[in-house]
Amino acid sequence: MSEVATAAAVPAAGGNALRKVIIGASLGTAFEWYDFFLYAFLAVFFSALFFPRGNETGALLASLATFGAGFVVRPVGALVFGRFGDMLGRKRTFLITIILMGVGTSAIGMIPSFATIGWMAPALLVFLRLIQGFSLGGEYSGAATYAIEHADRDRRGRQTGWLQITPSIGQIGAIGTILLCRSVLSAEDFAQWGWRIPFLLSLPFLACSIYIRMQLEESPVFQEMKNSKRLSTAPIREALGSLTNLKIMLPAFAICAAEGVALYTGQLHAFYFIQTVLKIDPGTASLLEAIVIGAAIPATLLLARLSDRIGRKRILLAGALLSALTTFPLFRALTAYGNPALARFDATTTIVIAGADCSVPLFNFFNAPQTVCSQMAGYLNRQGVDYVIAPPQVAGNVTLTIGATRLDGFQPNAVMAALKAAGFPEKADPSEVNRPMIVLLLLIVTSYGLMLWAPLSAFLVEQFPARIRYTSVSVTANLGSGWFGGMSPFLISALSLRNGNIYYGLWFPVCVTAIACVVGTLFVRDQNGRDIGHH
Secondary structure (H helix, E strand, O other): OOOOOOOOOOOOOOOHHHHHHHHHHHHHHHHHHHHHHHHHHHHHHHHHHHHOOHHHHHHHHHHHHHHHHHOOOOHHHHHHHHHHEEEEEEEEHHHHHHHHHHHHHHHHHHOOOOOHHHHHHHHHHHHHHHHHHHHHHHHHHHHHHHHHHHOOOOOOHHHHHHHHHHHHHHHHHHHHHHHHHHOOOHHHHHHHHHHHHHHHHHHHHHHHHHHHHHHHOOOOHHHHHOOOOOOOHHHHHHOOOOOHHHHHHHHHHHHHHHHHHHHHHHHHHHHHHHHOOOOHHHHHHHHHHHHHHHHHHHHHHHHHHHHHHHOOOHHOOOOOOOHHHHHHOOOHHHHHHOOOOHHHHHHHHHHEEHHHHHHHOOOOOOOOOHHHHHHHHHHHHHHHHOEEOOOOOOOOEEEEEEOEEEOOOOOOOHHHHHHHOOOOOOOOOOOOOOOOHHHHHHHHHHHHHHHHHHHHHHHHHHHHHHHHHHHHHHHHHHHHHHHHOOHHHHHEEEEEEEEHHOOOHHHHHHHHHHHHHHHHHHOOOOOOOOOOOOO
């Protein structure tokens, strides 16, 4: 249905009421993001605890894929909770989502290990990740719709920018809790059982969030539609079955996909990269990331406010374009300033894996045993070094050549000795880690995701009609940001492993943001300040 031009705009909430709405929606959403990011930061422990031994590369990829599974199911939650939100109310729906998220997160902290219950461990982990993703599918979009339907017409970006900083707050909370636990526990205790504490702390946070949301009133836009009997009776059919609405959803979907990959590349993959590839010690890496995320909070608020003045579209497209053009050089610069010895080693040392079984896929994501070739590739990838695949040099044998040294078969100790002899740094030298430059580079790569993220709530809510807004925003955001963003860590890692280059996987975010830039330029319309009342 088209908007009724003569419909009176629903008045925004007063100052005190609006502050209460923003605080209630933002605190609850920050709690959800805290829950969701805990898994990302602790996935390295899950690969050893919840998956079978014998295929370390496959276990790590499986743990990243399980992280992505939470995002894959988000569109299902978007459909379910979007329908509830458009038919039953915004407030009631996102109260349900926060309860599901809190229960799912705390339960992860109680799962026995693979050594204790076997394959039930990864099965339970996947199930709880699906619960998290299902609830998040309705949480953020519901909170955004609810908050913006209360906001002033010309200050939606500024007033709801607080909602956009909730991922950063959630990340800081997750990192801070993890650092606190690691500071009072030994490395062995934290790896064995201490990682469970941040998940179990979700229970008191959940109780607080539920109490706050119970105090909120329903959205005035929804209440006005309900009073005038204009609620949709079939929001899913109206949202997905209308060609007019689909013409809005598809370009918005491209923007959300770009936001997802840019944000997760800048904040999650970069965090993984400096720890796992560059071998910067976890304490330093966590501190650097916390500084960057802390700086992201005022930057997000500034960008959200700026979108009220110059339009959402300009900021969104600038973020996509910059991400597409500079992601590769930024990550190469991270290596140069974070582990210069590794950069020199990769630039001067040729590593070749040669063997007949290298003609098949290099790794099986989840099963053991691996081929000799895939074992070599996985080991080298975990060390953060580049390699190439060549035809077999000796019939029937798999060989590994590191500079002038040739090894037959996979011998981890011999491989490491050969790497070190060629100048490979097993860890980043603390004296060579340029911390200020690492922070600057992380700020830049993170800023692209923020440019796409900061105006996103206001942009999406302004695009869609009120009667099917919750459903339309939920589906668009969770298909785009959820699927593309959520699978980014797994796809980037898998593509890099498959192609023997630590940067190769970055083609995924680069291509997605480039496509979004073109689609957004041609088909996205700015709707700043339009009436978002009933239809």
